[in-house]
Amino acid sequence: MNGFDIEIQYSEKVKSTTLEVWPGNLVKVIAPIGSTETELQKIVSKKTKWIIEKQRLIKDVPVWREREFISGESLPILGREYRLKVIEGFGETSLKDDRFVVPVVTIENDDNSEQSKSELVKLSLIKWYKAEALNKIIPRVEFFCEKLNCNAKSISIKDYEARWGSCTPTGDLIFNWQILALPRESFEYVIAHEVCHLIELNHSKDFYRLLCSLGFETDETEARLKYYRNLFSNSI
Numbered sequence: 001m002n003g004f005d006i007e008i009q010y011s012e013k014v015k016s017t018t019l020e021v022w023p024g025n026l027v028k029v030i031a032p033i034g035s036t037e038t039e040l041q042k043i044v045s046k047k048t049k050w051i052i053e054k055q056r057l058i059k060d061v062p063v064w065r066e067r068e069f070i071s072g073e074s075l076p077i078l079g080r081e082y083r084l085k086v087i088e089g090f091g092e093t094s095l096k097d098d099r100f101v102v103p104v105v106t107i108e109n110d111d112n113s114e115q116s117k118s119e120l121v122k123l124s125l126i127k128w129y130k131a132e133a134l135n136k137i138i139p140r141v142e143f144f145c146e147k148l149n150c151n152a153k154s155i156s157i158k159d160y161e162a163r164w165g166s167c168t169p170t171g172d173l174i175f176n177w178q179i180l181a182l183p184r185e186s187f188e189y190v191i192a193h194e195v196c197h198l199i200e201l202n203h204s205k206d207f208y209r210l211l212c213s214l215g216f217e218t219d220e221t222e223a224r225l226k227y228y229r230n231l232f233s234n235s236i
């Protein structure tokens with residue numbers, strides 16, 4: 001229908017039909033129980049222009065997939081993909097010749113060795129991402145602070161489930177370390193956004209004026225950010 005993949009969810013909780021556009025040509029239709037397919041088709045047809053506009057906005061957002069953490073897979077840093085190579089041995093994850101090299105030691109006669117191996121790879125990569133995220137975030141915070149003539153009291157990273165960053169009233173900036181996996185434009189945006197909160201601790205017009213003064217087109221970047229999910233699930 002209409003060239004989109006439509007997924008219909010019937011819900012007792014909704015009184016009227018809502019549409020959600022997702023990466024990968026997917027449109028989710030959340031409809032009240034009892035809606036007929038003809039009714040829903042009509043709603044989707046009416047909203048075609050809106051759907052196409054949303055699809056344009058998120059065209060570069062990859063479809064989220066769960067990683068297996070095995071050789072040959074790739075993981076993004078600032079939007080660029082790097083291949084993963086798992087090797088037998090001791091040591092920490094490193095980035096060599098544009099490739100992640102992850103040494104792990106597997107225990108013989110372990111029934112779940114493949115699963116535990118991939119868990120070890122994941123943990124090693126998380127450690128690498130956390131350190132690298134902070135390395136990359138700090139100079140960008142300093143850069144934007146200098147432009148706005150302000151200071152952060154502290155800069156740290158955290159495991160956030162559903163946010164990219166925050167700024168406390170006392171001027172501490174905290175970032176989701178997984179912003180390192182976002183495209184550079186979004187990574188920069190999150191940092192600039194939190195730095196602007198050092199001056200305006202709200203989302204007022206003055207706040208967005210500040211962001212604009214740093215050269216950010218806020219609406220689309222912010223809307224797009226909602227479609228990115230954490231690269232690593234936080235379940236461990």
Ligand SMILES: [Zn+2]
Nearest residue numbers: 193197202203
């Ligand atoms: Zn904010």
